[in-house]
Amino acid sequence: MEIPTRYDSSVESKWYDYWIEKDYFHSVPDDREPYTIVIPPPNVTGKLHMGHMLNNTIQDILIRKARLEAKNACWVPGTDHASIATEAKVVRMLREKGIKKSEITREEFLKYAWEWKEEYGGIILQQLRKLGASCDWERTSFTMDEVRSEHVTKAFVDLYNKGKIYKGLRIINWDPDAKTVLSNEEVIYNDEPGHLYHVRYKIEGSDEYLTIATTRPETILGDTAVAVNPKDERYAHLEGKKVIVPMVNRVVPIVFDRYVDIEFGTGSLKITPAHDPNDYEIGLRHNLEVIDIFNEDGTMSEDAQFYIGKDRFEVRKLITKDLEAGGHLVKIEEYNHSVGRSERTNSVVEPRLSEQWYVHTEELAEPALKSVMEDVIEFFPKNQKNTYRHWLENIRPWTISRQLWWGHRIPAWYLVIDGETKTFVAENENDALKLAIKETGNSDLKLSDLRQDEDALDTWFSSWLWPISVFNGFFDKKEIDYYYPTTVLVTGWDIIFLWVARMIMAGYEWKNEKPFEHVYFTGMVRDKKRRKMSKSLGNSPDALKLIENYGADGVRFGMLSSSPAGGDLLFDDKLVEQGRNFSNKLWNAMRLVKGWEIDDKIETPVENRLAINWMKNRLNQVIEELDGLYEKYKLSEALMTLYKFIWNDFFSWHLEVIKPAYGQPIDRFTLNETIELFETTLTLLHPFMPFVTEEIWHYIKEREDGDDCVVSKYPKAESYDQALLDVVEKVKTIVTKVREVRNSKGLKPKDKLKLYAKKSDSLLELMDSVKISGIKEKILKQAFLSGLELVDSEEIDDTIPFMAANEKFMLESNIEIDIEAEIAKIEKEIIYQKGFVASINKKLSNQGFVNNAPEAVVNMERKKLADGEERIQILKESLKTLKK
RNA sequence: GGGAUCUUAGCUCAGUUGGUUUAGAGCGCUGCCUUGACAGGGCAGAGGUCAUGGGUUCGAAUCCCUUAGAUCCCA
Numbered sequence: 001m002e003i004p005t006r007y008d009s010s011v012e013s014k015w016y017d018y019w020i021e022k023d024y025f026h027s028v029p030d031d032r033e034p035y036t037i038v039i040p041p042p043n044v045t046g047k048l049h050m051g052h053m054l055n056n057t058i059q060d061i062l063i064r065k066a067r068l069e070a071k072n073a074c075w076v077p078g079t080d081h082a083s084i085a086t087e088a089k090v091v092r093m094l095r096e097k098g099i100k101k102s103e104i105t106r107e108e109f110l111k112y113a114w115e116w117k118e119e120y121g122g123i124i125l126q127q128l129r130k131l132g133a134s135c136d137w138e139r140t141s142f143t144m145d146e147v148r149s150e151h152v153t154k155a156f157v158d159l160y161n162k163g164k165i166y167k168g169l170r171i172i173n174w175d176p177d178a179k180t181v182l183s184n185e186e187v188i189y190n191d192e193p194g195h196l197y198h199v200r201y202k203i204e205g206s207d208e209y210l211t212i213a214t215t216r217p218e219t220i221l222g223d224t225a226v227a228v229n230p231k232d233e234r235y236a237h238l239e240g241k242k243v244i245v246p247m248v249n250r251v252v253p254i255v256f257d258r259y260v261d262i263e264f265g266t267g268s269l270k271i272t273p274a275h276d277p278n279d280y281e282i283g284l285r286h287n288l289e290v291i292d293i294f295n296e297d298g299t300m301s302e303d304a305q306f307y308i309g310k311d312r313f314e315v316r317k318l319i320t321k322d323l324e325a326g327g328h329l330v331k332i333e334e335y336n337h338s339v340g341r342s343e344r345t346n347s348v349v350e351p352r353l354s355e356q357w358y359v360h361t362e363e364l365a366e367p368a369l370k371s372v373m374e375d376v377i378e379f380f381p382k383n384q385k386n387t388y389r390h391w392l393e394n395i396r397p398w399t400i401s402r403q404l405w406w407g408h409r410i411p412a413w414y415l416v417i418d419g420e421t422k423t424f425v426a427e428n429e430n431d432a433l434k435l436a437i438k439e440t441g442n443s444d445l446k447l448s449d450l451r452q453d454e455d456a457l458d459t460w461f462s463s464w465l466w467p468i469s470v471f472n473g474f475f476d477k478k479e480i481d482y483y484y485p486t487t488v489l490v491t492g493w494d495i496i497f498l499w500v501a502r503m504i505m506a507g508y509e510w511k512n513e514k515p516f517e518h519v520y521f522t523g524m525v526r527d528k529k530r531r532k533m534s535k536s537l538g539n540s541p542d543a544l545k546l547i548e549n550y551g552a553d554g555v556r557f558g559m560l561s562s563s564p565a566g567g568d569l570l571f572d573d574k575l576v577e578q579g580r581n582f583s584n585k586l587w588n589a590m591r592l593v594k595g596w597e598i599d600d601k602i603e604t605p606v607e608n609r610l611a612i613n614w615m616k617n618r619l620n621q622v623i624e625e626l627d628g629l630y631e632k633y634k635l636s637e638a639l640m641t642l643y644k645f646i647w648n649d650f651f652s653w654h655l656e657v658i659k660p661a662y663g664q665p666i667d668r669f670t671l672n673e674t675i676e677l678f679e680t681t682l683t684l685l686h687p688f689m690p691f692v693t694e695e696i697w698h699y700i701k702e703r704e705d706g707d708d709c710v711v712s713k714y715p716k717a718e719s720y721d722q723a724l725l726d727v728v729e730k731v732k733t734i735v736t737k738v739r740e741v742r743n744s745k746g747l748k749p750k751d752k753l754k755l756y757a758k759k760s761d762s763l764l765e766l767m768d769s770v771k772i773s774g775i776k777e778k779i780l781k782q783a784f785l786s787g788l789e790l791v792d793s794e795e796i797d798d799t800i801p802f803m804a805a806n807e808k809f810m811l812e813s814n815i816e817i818d819i820e821a822e823i824a825k826i827e828k829e830i831i832y833q834k835g836f837v838a839s840i841n842k843k844l845s846n847q848g849f850v851n852n853a854p855e856a857v858v859n860m861e862r863k864k865l866a867d868g869e870e871r872i873q874i875l876k877e878s879l880k881t882l883k884k
Numbered sequence: 885g886g887g888a889u890c891u892u893a894g895c896u897c898a899g900u901u902g903g904u905u906u907a908g909a910g911c912g913c914u915g916c917c918u919u920g921a922c923a924g925g926g927c928a929g930a931g932g933u934c935a936u937g938g939g940u941u942c943g944a945a946u947c948c949c950u951u952a953g954a955u956c957c958c959a
Contacts, residue, residue: 386888387888390958578911582924588925595921640909663920740927744915744916836906849903851942867905
């Protein structure tokens with residue numbers, strides 16, 4: 001049957017099913033060296049996007065390479081419950097059904113949430129299969145499944161008992177949309193346009209006013225002081241005075257605090273301790289009253305006295321008018337300032353005073369910082385180390401409680417005795433009760449006397465245990481001892497604090513060991529205009545559509561071919577198209593090779609032996625290069641090295657030399673050797689393009705059961721003959737030059753012409769090299785020549801002279817050549833060469849250079865000089881003959 | 885405001901501790917080529933005083949400083 005001329009990527013699903021059926025991706029501990037990756041768990045209700053594709057392609061390349069190297073490759077997949085994001089989605093879904101979260105119980109809500117998770121959860125894991133991800137699906141984990149939840153509880157109780165978790169009253173970042181606290185890392189700051197309002201406060205018992213500047217006039221209602229800098233002479237006379245807060249007419253003190261910036265605004269600052277972290281600190285120092293004027297959804301509370309129940313942004317407009325009407329507003333300036341927004345809901349974060357659970361991260365940070373700084377854990381690229389250090393050296397307590405239901409409920413129970421609340425932290429309510437009985441001495445206490453904390457834990461409190469919990473690390477010694485520490489973590493640098501740093505802390509806290517050897521940071525996927533991919537811009541291609549159109553291999557190629565570690569990937573359809581075309585090229589090369597009939601009567605032509613010999617040496621050189629690139633995680637470069645080797649060296653040069661004339665058979669040796677080269681090449685390419693390589697693997701040769709590309713043997717680099725590689729490069733230069741001469745003179749590329757070469761020692765050496773035969777034949781075949789004759793003459797009628805590889809050639813042709821143009825060209829070339837020679841002469845006549853530079857470098861320069869002079873000599877002779 | 889990284893061909897990027905012909909690749913561009921594995925193809929070509937100005941050195945894209953610009957992190 002005819003093989004179609006186009007590769008059809010729809011075979012991909014067939015191969016994925018086949019690999020699964022053969023159980024190639026499953027790992028159990030054995031005697032081999034483990035190679036372990038845990039997936040950065042995507043949100044359970046998420047869909048595959050470009051970022052996932054990049055990230056997971058990289059992991060798959062590494063894990064497949066390890067598998068080919070006969071390591072015990074284990075890639076653990078899973079999903080994250082993503083508490084805020086998922087809860088927000090469920091709330092929205094319920095609202096559409098007409099159900100309000102505030103009107104249902106926690107149990108009812110969780111039931112809906114689990115239903116939602118069962119329906120939409122894990123779609124992304126199915127999509128990863130389309131990409132070719134060779135995960136061990138039997139190990140699929142979820143941060144809220146039973147095993148992972150047990151780890152979370154145990155970790156919380158353990159830290160609490162060690163005194164590393166505590167509850168405290170702080171100014172926190174409040175998300176009024178999600179109605180929960182956020183950690184500092186979940187707040188995104190950006191400069192946004194706003195206004196600076198200048199408002200005057202009357203000084204009590206005086207006609208004087210004090211003008212303050214604020215970006216948030218609505219918080220005036222919660223003011224409990226005005227502050228100025230003690231060094232500010234403008235305000236020195238106000239010591240001991242008080243001001244009257246507009247609207248509410250509250251009399252509050254003027255305090256003197258060094259925090260106030262004399263230069264900024266009017267130099268005096270209104271103080272709202274309940275709604276600004278800095279104000280809160282000042283409030284503590286001066287013992288100020290705290291008035292909370294907001295409800296949890298960002299509307300005004302009773303304590304605000306005005307605008308009760310109205311939204312904070314509406315109030316900002318209203319109060320501006322009222323302040324103006326009351327004669328308090330001095331002026332309004334345009335002003336850009338930094339605004340914090342919730343990473344998940346994008347609502348403007350409200351600083352709020354509240355009681356939350358915290359992890360004492362300072363102690364945990366110490367070993368985590370040390371191991372990265374000392375390269376015990378290696379970062380790729382290295383420059384992320386600075387960012388990491390800066391954060392860990394300035395680490396602040398980690399707020400881990402969230403006012404959410406979807407998540408791990410905090411394992412703390414409260415008992416109120418005589419109006420005083422006692423806290424018991426335990427792995428379950430029965431243990432908590434035992435603790436309570438023990439502490440109170442009251443054996444009549446019942447479970448119903450205890451009340452569990454309503455809050456859930458931050459999602460990251462479960463993900464930081466991921467490298468441990470996916471191996472059931474707190475309970476199963478065999479698994480964790482074998483797979484931990486994992487080999488490499490592949491993730492985006494945007495979660496270096498949220499996730500990477502915390503996993504390292506957890507690793508040292510509970511395993512006293514790093515969680516991974518290496519961290520490979522991927523960049524962001526952007527569009528070609530360098531914009532972030534986002535739904536609102538509509539510039540993010542549909543990942544599955546891309547796979548459908550170009551094949552997973554094509555997409556993988558496109559994602560990888562331009563994405564250095566840590567650098568952003570500027571995504572362009574063109575790249576994916578190039579990947580698809582590459583698949584097609586491989587396919588057609590296979591068709592060519594497969595189409596040849598063997599004839600045992602044919603002796604192997606000498607040029608074929610040379611070609612095979614050259615390919616084998618090149619292959620070893622390439623394997624060596626790849627090893628170095630993999631070691632440095634330069635995967636893009638590794639792919640491009642392979643791409644160029646396969647397309648240029650293997651297909652364009654090698655296949656073209658050995659290709660028999662149309663319809664003619666080939667000798668057995670050449671074909672077998674070529675198939676073997678093809679096979680090795682497929683193994684090398686397999687990690688990047690798993691499907692097309694597997695497909696072709698089964699076409700080029702009959703295969704026994706289990707002889708599959710996915711588990712083939714990755715070749716080891718052997719030594720290669722550099723001299724041979726150099727000789728062939730020279731030959732290629734000569735062939736290329738002949739083609740160029742034909743091209744520029746309008747000669748047909750495939751008309752057989754005769755080539756003459758001026759006899760020289762170097763040329764004789766090249767042609768008659770005893771070790772390597774087939775040089776002449778290769779040149780004849782690839783440059784479409786009828787013959788190659790070495791001559792003593794400088795000048796032959798009806799030829800075009802040219803120079804290649806420092807030798808003089810003459811190509812048969814009876815076309816008229818434009819002598820003037822030829823002369824001009826050669827003269828231009830002579831000028832260039834003279835400049836070249838002069839620059840080297842300058843170097844060599846410099847005693848400093850000759851004395852100080854290494855001998856090899858000086859010799860190299862001498863060689864360059866000799867070559868240059870030789871070229872000038874040849875050019876001058878050509879000029880002489882032309883001018884005759 | 886503090887800190888980090890970066891600036892090489894039209895675009896995206898390589899360029900190992902300073903020394904391999906006067907800087908490489910892929911894409912794009914230009915010309916030529918079509919019964920023959922592949923137009924999702926073949927062959928060849930043009931394109932860069934390595935952001936700027938200084939310095940160190942026998943020698944700088946590479947090390948140091950100035951200036952300009954870009955990106956990111958922290959506050």
